[in-house]
Amino acid sequence: MDRENDYEVFAAGDVVLQHGATLRDARLAYKTYGTLNADKSNAIVYPTWYSGWHWDNEWLIGEGMALDPADYFIIVPNMLGNGLSTSPSNTPPPYDRSRFPKVTFYDNVALQHRLVTEHFGIERLPLVTGWSMGAGQSYQWAVAYPEMVERIAPFCGSSVTSVHNQVFLEGVKAAITADAAWNNGWYTEQPTTGLRAAARVYAGWGFSQAFYWNHEYTKLGFSSLEDFLVGFWEGFFLQRDANNLLTMLWTWQNGDVGQTPGFDGDTVRALNSIKARTLSIPGEKDLYFPPEDEEWAAGHIPNAEVRVIPSTWGHFAGHGSNPKDVRFVDDAIKELLTH
Amino acid sequence: MDRENDYEVFAAGDVVLQHGATLRDARLAYKTYGTLNADKSNAIVYPTWYSGWHWDNEWLIGEGMALDPADYFIIVPNMLGNGLSTSPSNTPPPYDRSRFPKVTFYDNVALQHRLVTEHFGIERLPLVTGWSMGAGQSYQWAVAYPEMVERIAPFCGSSVTSVHNQVFLEGVKAAITADAAWNNGWYTEQPTTGLRAAARVYAGWGFSQAFYWNHEYTKLGFSSLEDFLVGFWEGFFLQRDANNLLTMLWTWQNGDVGQTPGFDGDTVRALNSIKARTLSIPGEKDLYFPPEDEEWAAGHIPNAEVRVIPSTWGHFAGHGSNPKDVRFVDDAIKELLTH
Numbered sequence: 017m018d019r020e021n022d023y024e025v026f027a028a029g030d031v032v033l034q035h036g037a038t039l040r041d042a043r044l045a046y047k048t049y050g051t052l053n054a055d056k057s058n059a060i061v062y063p064t065w066y067s068g069w070h071w072d073n074e075w076l077i078g079e080g081m082a083l084d085p086a087d088y089f090i091i092v093p094n095m096l097g098n099g100l101s102t103s104p105s106n107t108p109p110p111y112d113r114s115r116f117p118k119v120t121f122y123d124n125v126a127l128q129h130r131l132v133t134e135h136f137g138i139e140r141l142p143l144v145t146g147w148s149m150g151a152g153q154s155y156q157w158a159v160a161y162p163e164m165v166e167r168i169a170p171f172c173g174s175s176v177t178s179v180h181n182q183v184f185l186e187g188v189k190a191a192i193t194a195d196a197a198w199n200n201g202w203y204t205e206q207p208t209t210g211l212r213a214a215a216r217v218y219a220g221w222g223f224s225q226a227f228y229w230n231h232e233y234t235k236l237g238f239s240s241l242e243d244f245l246v247g248f249w250e251g252f253f254l255q256r257d258a259n260n261l262l263t264m265l266w267t268w269q270n271g272d273v274g275q276t277p278g279f280d281g282d283t284v285r286a287l288n289s290i291k292a293r294t295l296s297i298p299g300e301k302d303l304y305f306p307p308e309d310e311e312w313a314a315g316h317i318p319n320a321e322v323r324v325i326p327s328t329w330g331h332f333a334g335h336g337s338n339p340k341d342v343r344f345v346d347d348a349i350k351e352l353l354t355h
Numbered sequence: 356m357d358r359e360n361d362y363e364v365f366a367a368g369d370v371v372l373q374h375g376a377t378l379r380d381a382r383l384a385y386k387t388y389g390t391l392n393a394d395k396s397n398a399i400v401y402p403t404w405y406s407g408w409h410w411d412n413e414w415l416i417g418e419g420m421a422l423d424p425a426d427y428f429i430i431v432p433n434m435l436g437n438g439l440s441t442s443p444s445n446t447p448p449p450y451d452r453s454r455f456p457k458v459t460f461y462d463n464v465a466l467q468h469r470l471v472t473e474h475f476g477i478e479r480l481p482l483v484t485g486w487s488m489g490a491g492q493s494y495q496w497a498v499a500y501p502e503m504v505e506r507i508a509p510f511c512g513s514s515v516t517s518v519h520n521q522v523f524l525e526g527v528k529a530a531i532t533a534d535a536a537w538n539n540g541w542y543t544e545q546p547t548t549g550l551r552a553a554a555r556v557y558a559g560w561g562f563s564q565a566f567y568w569n570h571e572y573t574k575l576g577f578s579s580l581e582d583f584l585v586g587f588w589e590g591f592f593l594q595r596d597a598n599n600l601l602t603m604l605w606t607w608q609n610g611d612v613g614q615t616p617g618f619d620g621d622t623v624r625a626l627n628s629i630k631a632r633t634l635s636i637p638g639e640k641d642l643y644f645p646p647e648d649e650e651w652a653a654g655h656i657p658n659a660e661v662r663v664i665p666s667t668w669g670h671f672a673g674h675g676s677n678p679k680d681v682r683f684v685d686d687a688i689k690e691l692l693t694h
Contacts, residue, residue, distance in 0.1 A: 183555075186555045187558065193552075209535075217529060224519070228518035231518070245522070303642065
């Protein structure tokens with residue numbers, strides 16, 4: 017079976033979202049790796065990132081790695097809006113495309129929680145981990161279900177989307193929507209000019225100054241800077257649906273564990289309520305999730321440590337494409353799992 | 356007289372550019388401050404920055420400051436493409452708008468050199484200084500006219516545009532040109548959707564993560580983040596002509612003192628040839644002209660020092676809007692001028 021079809025679906029029925037809309041016949045696409053043990057104590061949740069799909073997470077799963085399917089039952093839920101779970105691109109009218117409702121990190125995690133508890137009957141999670149928006153979901157799990165989550169290892173992501181990060185995303189959004197073909201989301205074909213523009217905007221943010229200075233993109237198999245911009249970045253964005261990207265972008269821009277029900281917007285109180293042992297793993301040169309933000313968050317979490325990935329790959333230190341960074345993240349999670 | 360009309364023009368005739376085109380009836384708009392002394396030994400050249408006009412440089416000129424008109428004769432030449440000097444927006448057909456030729460840093464400085472020597476009869480310059488692309492022009496002066504330039508104080512800019520910086524600019528360019536109204540430069544009205552998108556892209560780059568984290572934009576008189584994005588950034592870009600912006604963007608992307616005639620693309624050799632006492636003043640948190648790049652350049656200049664502006668204002672530490680940073684830059688230049 018090709019990877020695009022190799023997944024399960026949790027049919028969640030009608031789901032009322034935090035911002036009021038009802039997602040009817042909501043579907044959560046997921047894939048599992050390994051076997052749930054008898055006492056259901058070995059499950060790890062590992063959500064996807066901005067526009068990523070479950071198979072994009074597989075680099076961190078494998079024999080001899082922290083997330084070893086021989087030891088753990090690893091559940092990778094696809095984010096709402098990523099095109100596999102309920103999304104603008106696969107929802108029938110009237111909530112299709114531009115009318116797809118606003119979805120929060122909490123909405124995503126509440127749905128994942130139902131999969132984990134209702135479908136699998138799991139009551140404890142030794143770990144929730146993820147990259148980027150997957151890191152945001154990790155924090156969100158720890159705040160929403162403090163008694164259930166034993167550890168979190170968010171890498172290259174944050175518990176609250178900083179103002180600067182919001183501004184970076186404004187640029188991406190403005191590039192997509194500057195294309196007249198976007199047509200307020202009612203396009204008949206993808207607004208490729210806007211998607212390509214967004215790709216070029218994103219290119220400078222995804223990797224660090226030093227990554228480009230050292231021409232590291234040639235190590236990814238690209239023959240020149242322009243080849244990297246077209247072959248990697250434009251190719252990446254052209255595979256995505258514009259409305260899906262804008263839906264997930266809204267989720268990201270509005271990320272804040274303080275918006276979890278019961279916390280009334282108080283981010284610090286939300287962080288303070290986390291019971292999970294927390295190992296935050298930011299990238300040293302990440303331009304939109306800088307280590308300082310994680311230091312700040314860790315200062316408000318009772319049992320937290322920050323371990324910075326010493327890498328010039330910027331945000332993509334957590335993408336799984338640089339072997340040295342893969343080892344660093346994997347080692348950190350291994351150590352966390354032994355405590 | 357209003358500031359838009361308060362300047363002089365050096366009519367340079369037909370100017371052959373580095374990339375082969377001829378700029379016919381080229382005009383260099385400039386303004387001077389102070390008086391040229393009898394032996395013509397007190398002139399400072401202080402070129403403009405990306406899309407800036409001469410009056411945007413005035414914050415660094417004044418009584419009691421390093422650039423004091425009582426002591427120095429300060430010449431502020433407007434960059435080609437900025438709308439006052441010869442630009443896409445003011446050139447008649449056939450070289451108008453989209454057909455405006457490619458202009459390099461060297462082309463700009465060679466024209467400024469003619470103003471300084473032919474028009475004013477000046478043979479030595481105690482200082483060339485400037486922000487951002489003005490810093491690039493400072494380096495260019497020192498490489499092209501090593502016997503003439505005694506000191507340079509480039510702030511928040513570089514001698515060669517780094518690959519990452521080129522990529523950042525690709526995003527700005529892609530945003531402007533994603534607007535169908537741009538029409539390959541043959542617009543009848545400004546492509547405002549593209550200009551606004553470029554403004555939002557630029558917003559995340561201009562100031563640092565910490566600037567936004569600390570809501571420093573409120574100190575600039577903006578009431579919210581969105582007010583800053585619209586009021587400052589969109590307002591900034593809407594005052595500019597799209598083709599002018601793209602012309603100066605090309606100049607910037609292709610900045611490299613190694614492209615000075617005689618150096619055959621060898622940036623290091625060009626830096627090594629600089630005779631000016633060099634004080635490079637990068638901003639600590641500048642996202643596209645990071646201090647590391649200046650350390651690298653200084654390592655190849657015989658008589659160079661790097662003094663980092665300790666500021667969270669990122670690139671805009673050199674914009675003149677943060678009093679603390681103004682003092683730092685001014686003090687640094689004062690000290691340089693005494694040696």
